[in-house]
Amino acid sequence: MTDFSELKNADIATIVLHPNIANRKEAGETKSLNERPVASELQEIVGLASAIDLRVDLSEIINLSKVNTANFFGSGTREKLKSLIEVGSITLAVVNTQLSAIQQRNLERFWQCKVIDRTGLIIEIFGARARTHEGGLQVELAALSFQRSRLVRSWTHLERQRGGGGFLGGPGERQIELDRRQLDNAIIQLQKQLKKVRNTRQLHRNARKRVPYPIVALVGYTNAGKSTLFNKLSGANVMSQDMLFATLDPTMRQIALPSGKTIILSDTVGFISNLPTHLIEAFKSTLEEVQSADLILHVRDISHADSNTQRTDVLSVLSDLDITTHKERFGLIEVLNKIDLLEDKCISSMLSENDQKNVKISAITGRGCTELLKMIDNILSQNERIHLFEVSLSDGAAVAWLHNKGTVKSIKTDDSKTSLEVALSEENANRFFKKFNMY
Numbered sequence: 001m002t003d004f005s006e007l008k009n010a011d012i013a014t015i016v017l018h019p020n021i022a023n024r025k026e027a028g029e030t031k032s033l034n035e036r037p038v039a040s041e042l043q044e045i046v047g048l049a050s051a052i053d054l055r056v057d058l059s060e061i062i063n064l065s066k067v068n069t070a071n072f073f074g075s076g077t078r079e080k081l082k083s084l085i086e087v088g089s090i091t092l093a094v095v096n097t098q099l100s101a102i103q104q105r106n107l108e109r110f111w112q113c114k115v116i117d118r119t120g121l122i123i124e125i126f127g128a129r130a131r132t133h134e135g136g137l138q139v140e141l142a143a144l145s146f147q148r149s150r151l152v153r154s155w156t157h158l159e160r161q162r163g164g165g166g167f168l169g170g171p172g173e174r175q176i177e178l179d180r181r182q183l184d185n186a187i188i189q190l191q192k193q194l195k196k197v198r199n200t201r202q203l204h205r206n207a208r209k210r211v212p213y214p215i216v217a218l219v220g221y222t223n224a225g226k227s228t229l230f231n232k233l234s235g236a237n238v239m240s241q242d243m244l245f246a247t248l249d250p251t252m253r254q255i256a257l258p259s260g261k262t263i264i265l266s267d268t269v270g271f272i273s274n275l276p277t278h279l280i281e282a283f284k285s286t287l288e289e290v291q292s293a294d295l296i297l298h299v300r301d302i303s304h305a306d307s308n309t310q311r312t313d314v315l316s317v318l319s320d321l322d323i324t325t326h327k328e329r330f331g332l333i334e335v336l337n338k339i340d341l342l343e344d345k346c347i348s349s350m351l352s353e354n355d356q357k358n359v360k361i362s363a364i365t366g367r368g369c370t371e372l373l374k375m376i377d378n379i380l381s382q383n384e385r386i387h388l389f390e391v392s393l394s395d396g397a398a399v400a401w402l403h404n405k406g407t408v409k410s411i412k413t414d415d416s417k418t419s420l421e422v423a424l425s426e427e428n429a430n431r432f433f434k435k436f437n438m439y
Contacts, residue, residue, distance in 0.1 A: 011055070012054055012055060012091050012092050013055055013057050013088060013089055013090050013091050013092070014049055014054045014055055014056050014057060014058075014090065014091075014092045014093070014094060015056075015057065015058040015059070015060070015081075015084065015085060015088065015090045015092070015093050015094070016042070016045055016046050016049055016056055016058070016059040016060070016094045016096070017059075017060050017062055017081070017093060017094065017095045017096065018038065018041055018042040018045055018059075018060070018061050018062065018096040019062050019064050019067075019072070019073075019095065019096065019097050020038050020061050020062065020063045020064065021064045021066075021067060021097075022064065022065050022066065036273070036306050036309045037305070037306070038061055039061070040305060040306050041096065042059055042061055042096070044272075045094065045096040045118065045121075046059050047223070048118075048121055048122065048125060049094050049121065051125050051128075052121075052124055052125050052128050054092065054094075057088050057090065058084060058088055058090065060081075060084075062077060062081075064077070068103075069103075070102060070103065070106055071103060071106045071107060071110070072095070072097075072099060072100075072103040072107065073107070078107070078110055078111075081093075081111065082110065082111050085111050085112075085113055090111075090113055091113050091114060092113060092114045092115075092116070093107070093111060093113055093114070093115045093116075094116055094117075094118075094121055095107075095115065095116070095117050095118070096117075096118050097117060097118060098117055098118060098119055098274075099115070099117040101149070101150040104116075104117065104150075118274065119146055120146065122272070123139065123142055123143050123146055126138070126139045126142065127139045127143070133197070134194070134197045137190055137193055137194050137197065138194065140190055141187065141190045141191065141194065144183055144186055144187050144190065145187060147183060148180065148183045148184070148187070213254065213262050213263055213264045214263045214264070214294040214295065214380050215252075215263070215264045215266060215292060215293040215294050215295075216263050216264070216265050216266070216293060216294065216295045216296075216297060216376060217265075217266040217268060217290040217293035217295070217296050217297065218230060218265070218266065218267050218268060218297050218299055219268055219271070219290055219296055219297070219298055219299070219314060219318065220270060220271065220298055220299035220300060220301075220310075220314060220335075221270060221271050221272065221300070221301065221310035221311075221313060221314055222269075222270025222271060222272050223270060223301065224270065224299045224300055224301040224304075224310070224337060225299055225301060225337040225338055225363045225364075226267055226268070226270065226299045227267055228337075228363040228364060229297075229299055229335070229337065229361070229363035229369075230251065230253070230265060230267040231363075232363050232366055232369055233255055233265060233369060233372075233373070234253035234254075234255050234265055235253075251266070251267045252264050252265065252266045252267075253265050257373055257376060257377040257380075258370075258373055258374055258377050259377050259381070259407040260403055260404070260407065260408075261377065261380070261381075261404070261405065261406070261407065262404060262405075263376070263380070266290070266293065268290055271313060271314045271317050272313070273309075273310075273313045290318075294380065295331070295332075295333065295376065295379060295380065296318075296331075296332045296333070297332075297333050297335050297372075297376075298311070298314060298315075298332055298333065298334050298335065299335045299337050299363075300334060300335065300336055300337060301337055301338050302336040302337060302338055302339060302342070302360070303338040303339075303341035303342055304338075311334075331357065331379075332357065333357050333358070333359065333372075333375060333376070333379070334357060334358045334359075335359055335361055335372060336358065336359065336360045336361065337361055337362065337363055338362060338363075338364075339360050339361065339362050339367065339368070340362040340364055340365050340367065359371055359372045359375055381407065381423060383425050383426075384406065384407070384423040384424055384425050385423065385424070385426070386409060386421055386422070386423055387406075387421070387422050387423075387424050387429050388419065388420070388421055389402060389419070389420045389422060389432070390417050390418070390419050390420075391417060391418045391419075391420065391436075392416075392417060392418075393413065393416065393417060393418055395436070397436075398432070398436045399418060399420070401432060401435070401436070402420055402422050402424070402432065405424065405428045405431075405432070406422040406423055406424035406425075406428060407422065407423040407424075408420055408421070408422050409421040409422065409423060
């Protein structure tokens, strides 16, 4: 088979295969409540391959009545695909499902090219996108967990017998058992490092609670436009390209709302359907900012044909991570993005919908972003009431604090003091009294 070590991704001739299986649960896949069209699923996996610049020369939908235990595909299908691979000089086959280690090995031997499944491709993308130390640790943990699942006794190089003395290994221990122990040790070390990173992140969250600023987290299906919206609202320069999984590492910025209040906006990794459990676990810390957020913005690509199905997938992941159950205070706003890609009559129809937790925007043009900020402002102000404060003329810090944490409704100044009417939460009112010794 081809040695990939000196090849750039753009040099790798790739075939992308989407198995359309009669009984999809047989392939270990979850099924959305709204079934996604097969052509759309093929388009998504091609997009995933393109996200790391693989040169997709061929893409095929393969109809299967059942899964072959040893080879995944039946003999006739394997022969047909082998011909395509040979004629196209294909060096990599991407199969949009979860292959067992045996299935992957047998297909590689039969087709004489490298084979990776959906999980392997997503790990490759995550590896290419990770920029921070935490992101790198998460990628490595996911890769090792995946590699451990690839250890099977039928692999030739793992059938070697290894002799030796001492307590480790022992005479006759199989190489597979040594490989598994080595991977287990590496996974344990990575988990310890990630725990330290999470503890540090928790300290940062605790510090923000003492400030405190509300946290507003962006979530959504991959390529829904979260990073573009993040950049538009915050003026940041986060990578935002028309590709799947452009963002992996969480990014946070302070932004000002129309009332003058400050919030922390958090951008997160995009979700995707049929993400394996161990990948979700490995990247859980990326979503910890969502779990601690005061308000969630669910960014949807409303121009996408599968927008409703993607919505179901995102809400399902949030539910699995127990994120939505504790959002009783403010809840979730659905941000319907990319209206610039819709016809005017479609937009008019959407804008007539009466949904107070639903806003239509274009993160590219900025249309609707002002309305979104006003909605965030209004929702975060729901538990505020008007407080009257009298502050010394010389205490400018106290006045600035009230402007920053609340909404100043009126302000009057006389010779000795400044009187302010401020919409402020009880929590922040108590913090103000404590901070400026006004009990």
